[in-house]
Amino acid sequence: MDFNDTPEEAAFRTEARAWLAENAQDYKQRPATPRDDDTLVRLGKAWQAKKMDAGYGAIALPKAVGGRGGTPMEAAIFAEEEGRYHIPSGAFIGIGVGMAVPTISMHGSIEMFKKFAAPTMRGDLLWCQLFSEPAAGSDLAGLRTRAVRDGDDWVVNGQKVWTSWGHVADWGLLIARTDPSLPKHKGLTYFIVDMKTPGIEVRPIRQPTGRSEFNEVFLTDVRIPDANRLGEINGGWKVAMTTLMNERVGSGGGSGAEASGFKALYSLARKAARHEGQGLANAAVREKLAHFYAIEQGLKNFRYRNMTAVSRGESPGPNAVLGKLISASNMEAMAAYAMELEDYAGIVAGNDIDPAQDSVHFAMLWCAVLRIAGGSDEVLRNQLAERALGMPGDIRVDKDVPFDQLPVGR
Ligand SMILES: Cc1cc2nc3c(=O)[nH]c(=O)nc-3n(C[C@H](O)[C@H](O)[C@H](O)COP(=O)(O)OP(=O)(O)OC[C@H]3O[C@@H](n4cnc5c(N)ncnc54)[C@H](O)[C@@H]3O)c2cc1C
Structure with a gap:
């Protein structure tokens, strides 16, 4: 036991340790050379399936939706014990299990949840997060990718960037502007998109490490059925907050x-x-x-x-x-x-x-x-200043102005 676990938590830690000792032997040592993406993804999917079979794949999710029905503390304990091994995992699993599943479970239809939750939690379906754009990162609500309604579909045009694991993802979590006449947080809608849809082009960005874990994603006349919308039309900011809150918990x-x-x-x-x-x-x-x-x-x-x-x-x-x-x-x-x-x-x-x-x-x-x-460091410092120290808020002059009246939205 590493700290003041309750007796139940200590028992869970012992059980998790024993399971890992038996099942994670291959990952005790750091690999001699970094794993390439194909190997990493193949091993990562197999590890996630193994965890799911043993009841450790989605610890904090309710049993009714295929999880273990455990506590967030148990999930944290397992992650801590797993962190002692060189497990082939990463955001390509975490975005699906830790962000897509909770977002769909809170804002999607039952049919959508039934279709996506189980294969995502097993690692069979991989997800990416199509949020950031060249002019919208910390200020995410400034995004300019447009979605225009056309019958039962939406037609999406724009560009996303820093899309981690977009090159291996099966599905994407997408936020797009559907009404530019509303203030920037209010005219956004949230969709899930099949990454094989015509019009999606994923271009890798090379990092200083030599790896290309993230990408630029160009969307040209991409058709998304309205059935793949999460939440209300123009109510996407609230859905995005669920995704981001879960991202923060994960990181x-x-x-x-x-x-x-x-x-x-x-x-x-x-x-x-x-x-x-x-x-x-x-x-x-x-x-x-x-x-x-x-x-x-x-x-x-x-x-x-x-x-x-x-x-x-x-x-x-x-x-x-x-x-x-x-x-x-x-x-x-x-x-x-x-x-x-x-x-x-x-x-x-x-x-x-x-x-x-x-x-x-x-x-x-x-x-x-x-x-x-x-x-980013600065954004987190702003949060500390405002929420922990009670200092005056950041100046947000564009908050209530219709997006199409802002220089960035014209
Ligand atoms: C490894 C990695 C993986 C990522 N994966 C994804 C992904 O999968 N999907 C996705 O959508 N995005 C992803 N991102 C993007 C990430 O969310 C953005 O990089 C981040 O939100 C910052 O936005 P930005 O890069 O546009 O920088 P900017 O927001 O333009 O910031 C530039 C600088 O200005 C500072 N700054 C900005 N606003 C303020 C302010 N109000 N006060 C003080 N300083 C400020 C910032 O701290 C920073 O130093 C990833 C980024 C990284 C590094």
């Missing part, structure tokens, strides 16, 4: 990634101590490691406090965003310090290098995304 505050970053850093510092006055043999390095360790412990205990609040049926409150805010910049700082410790070796890449070294190189190039995705 809020690390589940061991912080600890694995520290472990890699510590392992490098220990190896460097083979040379006199280097690595752990150097007092300045030890001091810096103690600093990162203290932050890591603080984050862990902060996460536990939030989890405890959730398990008591309370809200973790507006301070919860601190977890992501601190953890993202701390991971970046640890990766940068690890590169410093490596000196010239920091520029070496390839399959033959130490796995800890390889993981910090990847982290260095990758973890900047953590400070943007799921709410």
Whole structure:
């Protein structure tokens, strides 16, 4: 037991640990080379199906809809235990299970839920989130993709961007503007769209890591049946909030990634101590490691406090965003310090290098995304200022103006 689990939670943790020890053997070690997308998706789907069969695939969803009927705390405990392994998973599973299913269950028809929930929870159907656009990210309600009614269909034109796993997704969660004469939050409608519909073009965006996990998606005269609408016409903002709330829950505050970053850093510092006055043999390095360790412990205990609040049926409150805010910049700082410790070796890449070294190189190039995705640092700070500290709100002069009267909407 890692912290003050209730007896029921401790029993669940023991059960989950035993199941993982038996079933996740293949993922105990970090793979020698990063998995390519095809392998990752194939293994990730198989792992999700295995979890579903064992009752761990959708822990917090009610039994009536195919979940385990467990608590959010049990879901968090399982994620924490799973985080000890190098599981082939990622947003390509999380968007479907953690965002599409809860959104459809809250706003979709029963038929829609019956059609999509089970295959999504097994990992057979993959989803992507078609929200952000070139001029609409933090200010999502400024989006310009248009959907125009034509008989029983809607015809959609526009462009989305940063669409994670859009290149492997079967279905997309789409928000589009259906009435530009309304203020920006009010003229939006939410749809689900089959990614194989004619007129959808997915173009990969290459990241500094060499991978292309996200994409640009161009929509030209894409026809979506009205039956695939979620919620009211022009009521899409409310539906989008359900999706975003579930995204925040999924990305809020690390589940061991912080600890694995520290472990890699510590392992490098220990190896460097083979040379006199280097690595752990150097007092300045030890001091810096103690600093990162203290932050890591603080984050862990902060996460536990939030989890405890959730398990008591309370809200973790507006301070919860601190977890992501601190953890993202701390991971970046640890990766940068690890590169410093490596000196010239920091520029070496390839399959033959130490796995800890390889993981910090990847982290260095990758973890900047953590400070943007799921709410940028500045946006989270605004939330803290307004909701936790009660400071005056951000200035929003365009909030009640019809979208087509704004410069961006003309
Ligand atoms: C790895 C990754 C995966 C993603 N996956 C998806 C996906 O699958 N689907 C999807 O729809 N989107 C996705 N996104 C997009 C993500 O939601 C946006 O990048 C994010 O909302 C920020 O929007 P933006 O990039 O347009 O930046 P902007 O909103 O233009 O922000 C630019 C800068 O201005 C700052 N800023 C903006 N508004 C304010 C303000 N009011 N006050 C102070 N500062 C402000 C920001 O903090 C930032 O520094 C992903 C992003 C990343 C990095």
